[in-house]
Amino acid sequence: MHSFYFHDEHNLFRKSLRDFLDKEIVPEIDQWEENGRVSKSAFKKMGEMGYYGLGMDEKYGGVNTDVFYTIILIEELNKCNSGGTAASLLAHSTLAMEHLQKNGNDFLKTNYLKPAINGDLIGCLAITEPNAGSDVASIKTSAVKKENHYILNGSKTFITNGVYSDFMVVATRTENTGFEGISMMLIDSKWEGVSATPLKKLGWHASDTGEISFDNVKVPFEHLIGEENQGFYYIMQRFELERLVLSTGALASAEYALDYGLKYLSEREAFGRPLSKFQELRHRVAQLSSEIESLKSFNYQICRSFSDGYDVTTQCAMVKLLSTELMDKVSYEVLQFLGGYGYMEEYQAARIFRDSRIGTIGGGTSEIMREIIAKQIIQ
Amino acid sequence: MKNYYFNEDHEMFRQGLKDFLAKEVIPNIEKWEEEQRIPKEVFKKFGDMGYLGLNYPEKYGGTDADFFYSVVFVEEISKVFSGGFMAAFSVQQYMSSPYLFKHGSEFIKEKYLTKAITGDAICSIAITEPNAGSDVANIRTTAVREGDHYIVNGSKTFITSGVYGDVLITVVKTDPSEGFNGISLLVIDRHADGVSATKLKKLGWHASDTAELAFDNVKVPVENLLGDENQGFFYLMGGLQLERLVGAIGGYAGSESALDYSLQYMSEREAFGRSINKFQVLRHRVAQMASEIECIKYFVYNCCKLHADGEYVVKECSMAKLLGTELSDKVMYQCLQFFGGYGYMEEYKMARMFRDSRIGTIGGGTSEIMREIIAKMVIDDKSYAKTTSKSNPISNTKKTDSIKEEKTKSNNQNTTNTKIMSYENTLNAMKEKAASADALGSILKLNFGENQIVIDGTNGGNVVSGDDAEANCTVDVSLEDFTAMVKGELNPMGAFMAGKMKVKGDTGIALKLQSLMG
Ligand SMILES: Cc1cc2nc3c(=O)[nH]c(=O)nc-3n(C[C@H](O)[C@H](O)[C@H](O)COP(=O)(O)OP(=O)(O)OC[C@H]3O[C@@H](n4cnc5c(N)ncnc54)[C@H](O)[C@@H]3O)c2cc1C
Numbered sequence: 001m002h003s004f005y006f007h008d009e010h011n012l013f014r015k016s017l018r019d020f021l022d023k024e025i026v027p028e029i030d031q032w033e034e035n036g037r038v039s040k041s042a043f044k045k046m047g048e049m050g051y052y053g054l055g056m057d058e059k060y061g062g063v064n065t066d067v068f069y070t071i072i073l074i075e076e077l078n079k080c081n082s083g084g085t086a087a088s089l090l091a092h093s094t095l096a097m098e099h100l101q102k103n104g105n106d107f108l109k110t111n112y113l114k115p116a117i118n119g120d121l122i123g124c125l126a127i128t129e130p131n132a133g134s135d136v137a138s139i140k141t142s143a144v145k146k147e148n149h150y151i152l153n154g155s156k157t158f159i160t161n162g163v164y165s166d167f168m169v170v171a172t173r174t175e176n177t178g179f180e181g182i183s184m185m186l187i188d189s190k191w192e193g194v195s196a197t198p199l200k201k202l203g204w205h206a207s208d209t210g211e212i213s214f215d216n217v218k219v220p221f222e223h224l225i226g227e228e229n230q231g232f233y234y235i236m237q238r239f240e241l242e243r244l245v246l247s248t249g250a251l252a253s254a255e256y257a258l259d260y261g262l263k264y265l266s267e268r269e270a271f272g273r274p275l276s277k278f279q280e281l282r283h284r285v286a287q288l289s290s291e292i293e294s295l296k297s298f299n300y301q302i303c304r305s306f307s308d309g310y311d312v313t314t315q316c317a318m319v320k321l322l323s324t325e326l327m328d329k330v331s332y333e334v335l336q337f338l339g340g341y342g343y344m345e346e347y348q349a350a351r352i353f354r355d356s357r358i359g360t361i362g363g364g365t366s367e368i369m370r371e372i373i374a375k376q377i378i379q
Numbered sequence: 380m381k382n383y384y385f386n387e388d389h390e391m392f393r394q395g396l397k398d399f400l401a402k403e404v405i406p407n408i409e410k411w412e413e414e415q416r417i418p419k420e421v422f423k424k425f426g427d428m429g430y431l432g433l434n435y436p437e438k439y440g441g442t443d444a445d446f447f448y449s450v451v452f453v454e455e456i457s458k459v460f461s462g463g464f465m466a467a468f469s470v471q472q473y474m475s476s477p478y479l480f481k482h483g484s485e486f487i488k489e490k491y492l493t494k495a496i497t498g499d500a501i502c503s504i505a506i507t508e509p510n511a512g513s514d515v516a517n518i519r520t521t522a523v524r525e526g527d528h529y530i531v532n533g534s535k536t537f538i539t540s541g542v543y544g545d546v547l548i549t550v551v552k553t554d555p556s557e558g559f560n561g562i563s564l565l566v567i568d569r570h571a572d573g574v575s576a577t578k579l580k581k582l583g584w585h586a587s588d589t590a591e592l593a594f595d596n597v598k599v600p601v602e603n604l605l606g607d608e609n610q611g612f613f614y615l616m617g618g619l620q621l622e623r624l625v626g627a628i629g630g631y632a633g634s635e636s637a638l639d640y641s642l643q644y645m646s647e648r649e650a651f652g653r654s655i656n657k658f659q660v661l662r663h664r665v666a667q668m669a670s671e672i673e674c675i676k677y678f679v680y681n682c683c684k685l686h687a688d689g690e691y692v693v694k695e696c697s698m699a700k701l702l703g704t705e706l707s708d709k710v711m712y713q714c715l716q717f718f719g720g721y722g723y724m725e726e727y728k729m730a731r732m733f734r735d736s737r738i739g740t741i742g743g744g745t746s747e748i749m750r751e752i753i754a755k756m757v758i759d760d761k762s763y764a765k766t767t768s769k770s771n772p773i774s775n776t777k778k779t780d781s782i783k784e785e786k787t788k789s790n791n792q793n794t795t796n797t798k799i800m801s802y803e804n805t806l807n808a809m810k811e812k813a814a815s816a817d818a819l820g821s822i823l824k825l826n827f828g829e830n831q832i833v834i835d836g837t838n839g840g841n842v843v844s845g846d847d848a849e850a851n852c853t854v855d856v857s858l859e860d861f862t863a864m865v866k867g868e869l870n871p872m873g874a875f876m877a878g879k880m881k882v883k884g885d886t887g888i889a890l891k892l893q894s895l896m897g
């Protein structure tokens with residue numbers, strides 16, 4: 001079905017990636033879920049294998065690959081049953097590094113992007129604030145010019161990798177006007193005045209989520225990413241890819257969850273036969289797998305259009321909306337398939353369920369997706 | 380978003396068809412709905428335009444166009460605000476006449492197919508019986524051979540175009556002692572002695588006539604048998620994918636049409652001092668439906684492409700039919716809501732679209748049957764073998780290659796400008812590099828086409844040789860690209876991912892080139 005997008009090379013890449021994940025990542029996950037963070041060494045290993053170089057500048061150690069390698073990376077990471085692990089390992093590249101890659105100057109690329117590709121430095125993207133989530137244009141964190149520095153003050157919250165990352169790509173206000181006064185800056189976590197606290201949350205336990213505060217942080221001018229006051233547009237431009245990352249992740253997790261549920265259905269017996277023989281359950285599986293299959297096909301076609309350079313803003317919002325909502329539905333049903341065991345941590349369904357719930361919130365809520373789509377198609 | 384399926388010719392065809400429908404069909408729909416039939420001349424007009432033989436060979440009067448012309452055709456006839464109209468014309472071209480083409484003898488093709496294509500013969504497919512719908516193997520209508528004829532007895536019901544049509548492709552039991560192994564397909568003249576029809580009243584699809592048929596000792600010449608005796612069930616199965624795709628297209632295209640129609644209304648209707656398209660809940664409902672329509676549409680295109688390329692995609696087509704028709708019901712329900720009381724009035728088209736949609740999840744295999752099939756394939760891992768191999772009207776068509784052409788583009792970037800080292804120098808360089816590297820533990824062959832380098836790392840160290848040998852892993856690579864790797868200008872991992880290295884065998888070994896290159 002999807003051979004239009006994945007050729008032999010891609011399939012080999014997927015296989016070697018899968019081997020790597022099963023050997024180096026999966027065995028660690030329970031520990032990371034416990035610790036509330038993915039270990040630094042995992043980023044390093046990913047870097048050594050070249051996974052953070054996909055689609056990045058060759059000059060800084062990246063490799064020029066088509067978008068479907070990145071898709072494979074996202075899919076396989078989301079099939080390790082830890083939403084937090086995938087989020088953490090991918091926020092580094094698809095959120096933080098993307099901004100550097102697209103708009104960073106040579107100084108930033110040499111000192112941050114290159115080590116990020118190698119896995120030596122970990123990044124995060126900090127946009128959301130306690131009082132500005134969906135409404136990005138209302139952020140308050142500000143950077144004021146003073147001599148040859150900006151002085152940064154404010155706070156960010158819900159930031160994936162926010163506590164343990166080495167650098168932060170931060171959205172800040174450089175003018176007092178709405179969305180036109182936002183700039184992106186790279187903040188080194190070691191700098192004076194930067195502090196972060198971890199937040200406790202429903203799921204995504206393996207990923208650290210930080211509340212960050214900036215207290216008179218001195219930011220050299222060369223740490224400005226791209227042009228001043230263009231930040232809002234940069235954020236918007238990254239949204240297409242970001243949403244494809246989320247939709248791809250949601251669909252891969254949904255597939256993983258359904259496979260897991262199916263395996264259970266075929267092993268567990270009730271009333272003298274395997275659960276997989278009950279028509280009601282079978283039809284639910286059929287319905288869910290149809291929805292997954294159709295969304296996957298839609299998603300790949302958008303990825304393809306995106307990588308060929310066509311405008312897919314509306315479709316990215318559509319697919320992000322549908323995929324994350326589907327993932328919630330699938331994770332709910334799969335837990336149901338397992339009965340009481342579904343509620344126990346011994347089985348994977350519980351984690352699948354709680355990790356799924358963030359999908360319709362992070363990276364733009366379902367309501368915001370519908371706002372975007374409605375604007376595009378009404379009138 | 381780029382649509383990779385339709386080219387300019389398809390779009391021109393679409394425009395011509397739209398103009399034709401706007402002139403010949405849409406102004407008359409109300410009348411046909413009222414009279415509960417579509418006049419024969421309309422079929423003839425479609426035939427004259429070449430619209431009824433899109434995928435059939437020119438020899439029989441067809442156009443021999445690729446399958447995406449049919450996708451355009453079905454999309455557009457689904458947007459004329461009459462499910463009944465859409466039904467009659469999709470049965471004609473996609474659910475009945477394909478059997479004439481795929482399994483009919485030359486005699487049958489000359490006599491019936493050519494007329495189906497010109498629009499002189501209106502065709503039906505008669506499978507369902509009062510006591511056998513979903514369970515096709517259970518039909519009772521019999522055909523008993525007597526000399527040069529079959530004698531047919533029994534009844535059929537819910538047969539589209541069965542009242543006013545001309546040709547009935549009828550599913551009969553030629554061996555009543557068997558289930559699906561005793562089924563055959565007969566071409567029966569609707570006007571033959573002993574065939575009678577009663578017109579059924581129904582919830583929607585008013586423009587289309589639906590018949591209950593009785594066969595009372597009907598004499599059918601043996602040359603009217605399609606294909607072989609007792610193979611009918613398999614022929615039917617072979618036709619289902621096309622039927623389901625048509626159902627799926629009707630589902631999303633009808634939905635699109637209803638949503639467009641609603642958006643127009645919502646921009647004009649005012650309440651509480653503003654147009655109702657400003658209310659957020661309504662906007663979000665529109666956004667949700669538009670997303671679902673868009674998703675399923677592209678999924679169906681994907682399935683159509685596979686079908687057009689001759690793949691047998693049972694699971695995907697069943698999924699498409701299931702999702703497309705259920706979506707349509709959901710969309711019609713919501714769209715009617717947008718119209719408030721006007722939605723319930725026949726003055727607007729919403730009421731008709733709502734009732735016409737409701738048959739989607741029943742006809743052509745119910746949603747429950749679709750889920751049965753999908754469940755079998757997904758859960759029991761059952762893969763349906765292709766039941767008919769030859770003369771699928773679709774696989775005869777030209778392949779739509781746009782996707783394949785475009786996909787190679789992105790692979791051909793980043794060519795390096797390294798000057799090529801000679802083969803001998805490369806071999807020597809490799810000997811040097813391999814000597815200082817860890818043993819590979821297996822045999823790796825680099826194949827440059829004319830010659831090769833074999834690195835044998837099975838005996839503690841790495842032995843590099845230019846002689847051909849069996850290897851655990853063979854890498855096809857150009858000498859140019861390999862030279863770049865040796866010089867450290869191209870990263871082997873990157874070369875692999877950019878498609879510059881083709882690996883046969885264990886990829887893990889190929890990736891060890893990374894360490895060999897140091
Ligand atoms: C685990 C986790 C990780 C995250 N990681 C990051 C990260 O790495 N970087 C980062 O910058 N952010 C991150 N976020 C933040 C995330 O992007 C925001 O939570 C999200 O954008 C929603 O913002 P909010 O939480 O302030 O909700 P609000 O904007 O306050 O929304 C609350 C509710 O109101 C609804 N709503 C808002 N506006 C409208 C409207 N116009 N119409 C209708 N309904 C509306 C929303 O849909 C939602 O249901 C993360 C969040 C979580 C939970």
Ligand SMILES: Cc1cc2nc3c(=O)[nH]c(=O)nc-3n(C[C@H](O)[C@H](O)[C@H](O)COP(=O)(O)OP(=O)(O)OC[C@H]3O[C@@H](n4cnc5c(N)ncnc54)[C@H](O)[C@@H]3O)c2cc1C
Nearest residue numbers: 504505506507511512513537538539741742743744745747
């Ligand atoms: C307007 C219209 C036009 C039609 N046109 C044609 C035509 O041109 N030619 C033709 O041959 N037929 C035609 N049909 C018939 C149509 O294909 C059948 O109605 C359909 O296949 C369902 O069969 P049935 O009506 O006998 O329902 P049944 O098979 O009796 O099914 C009744 C209910 O039971 C469910 N069910 C059945 N089996 C199972 C199972 N194993 N598990 C769970 N649930 C099950 C069904 O999904 C359905 O909900 C038409 C029907 C209509 C309404």
